[in-house]
Amino acid sequence: MKLSTYYFLLLPSRLHHLICIHLAIAFFLALPSCKNPQPKALPPPQVSVIKAIQKDVPIYEEYVGQTYGLSDVEVRSRVEGWVTSFNFKEGSPVKKGQLLYTIEDIQYKTKVDQMEGQLARANTELVRAENELNRVRPLTQMNALSQKDLDNATAQYGAAKAQKQSAEAALQNSKIELGYTRVYAPIGGIIGISNVRVGDYVTRSPGAGTLATISQIQSLRVRFQLSETEYLRLQRKIAKGQLSSETRDVDIILPDNSIYPQKGVINFANRQIDTETGTITIEATINNPDQLLRPGLYVKVKFLSDYFPNAVVIPQNAVIQLQSIYQVFAVQKDNSLKVKVVETGPRAGDGWIITKGIQPGERIAIVGTQALTNNTKIEPVETKWPKSTTD
Known part of the structure; x- marks a missing residue:
């Protein structure tokens, strides 16, 4: 045994334990280190993309109206x-x-009889006054009677004649009242x-x-209200030739959302604006050959209110509104998004007319609820317009 080994064995047990720990640490530090793997990059999000189209866009407005008979006559x-x-x-x-109807006529028949009696008395008085005048006139000419006697006879004859005319009128009126006891x-x-x-x-x-009401329903009148500003706008467009006479044609949408097969025609506008509501009443007539429609029916009146030739249209859900600012996400050639501020016109069906900021054929992203920002790369999913929109 070597001397160094001998001395190692003679070390105190505590010191021996510490040396063993240090040797273990040095061993593990000598092992080759393992690097943590880098996270993989996420693929770009899939986003629906649709092309802006260009087409002629008619704008239709709907107003609630009510039907009336061509004539609604109250019988009284x-x-x-x-x-x-x-x-x-x-x-x-x-x-x-x-x-x-018939109404009890006894009192009116009695009144007719009374008036006939008065007329008979008036006729008798007229004959008497006429005879008296014929008697007095020649005597006055012979100076057998004074001029005063002739004047009196003439006055009595005139009064009798007027009395007869009054009695005839009263009799005629009583007969008319008797006729009113029969209601036709x-x-x-x-x-x-x-x-x-x-x-x-x-x-x-x-x-x-009223006793009852009679309505002529082979044709009906439909009345609805326009606001004063809408009325002025339409009148100016018609005056400038921007809307044709077809604006007078209206569609009638029934309460079950079906469209009545007969088209209506606007007849007139009321002479004044209602000062309480700020609206003007418009009336249209519509043929009702099958008499399906009845007076008092609430309907919707749909008619052409504006026209945009060669308008650029994109889906409504592609437009993002931030207060008074309208934005869209345009898709660039490298499939990155670019925010564009646009100017909008009216909505037409599922589309929205863009008057400035977008060109026909430009790709527009429909981001929905996705949190996308400017310059974000996407995987475009091409979407086609419904056929009804592109027609």
Whole structure:
């Protein structure tokens, strides 16, 4: 045994333990070191990309309207009395001149008889006054009677003649009132629900309700309101020739969202703006040959309100709005994104008209909720427009 080894064995046990630890550390430090692997780069995100298109874009507006009969005539009583019958089926067609109601006529017949009696008395008085005048006139000419007697006879004859005319007028009026106890249809059309029944008392006062309403529905009127600013805009475009006479054509969208096959035509605008609502009433007429539509129906009126020839259009969900600023992500040749500020026009269907900032055919990214920034590289996923948009 060597002397050095001997001395090592003679070292105290604590010191021996420390030396062994240092030797172990030196051994592990002598081992070749292992480098940590570098993380792999993430692939660029996939983003839907679509090309901006150029096309003629008509802009249509929809307004809520209400239908009315071509004529909606309220049937009212022109005399007072008890209803003795009504002679129609509610909700059915009636013809002009058809008897609708009868009102108790006893008092009106009695009045006719009274007026006939007054007319008879007036005729008798007229004959007496005429005979008296014929008697006095020659005697006055012979100076057998004074001029005063002739004047009196002439005045009595004139009064009797006027009395007869008054009695004739009163008789005619009483006959007219008697005729009003028979209520006839003023127009042909569909009659609604009767508001009175046999035994009800009706009056001719201004506040009295209607007996029924008759509507002509072979054609209907549709009324809707435009704001004053929209009305002025449309009128100016029509005056400049930017909108054709086709603007008068309207589509009627029914409550079930179906489009009525008959097109309507705008007839007129009201003479004034409603000062309370700031709107103007527009009326259109529409043929109703199958009588599907009825008065009082709420519909939507759709018509051409603007026209953009050769407009650049991109999807609405490709536009990012930050307060009053509109931005899009344009895709460059190297598939990097570039933020562009654009100017927008009106929306058309799923698209948005871009008036400045984008050229036709330029690729636009639809980023959705992805957190992408300027110069971000993407993997474009080409998306096509729906055929209905490109037509």
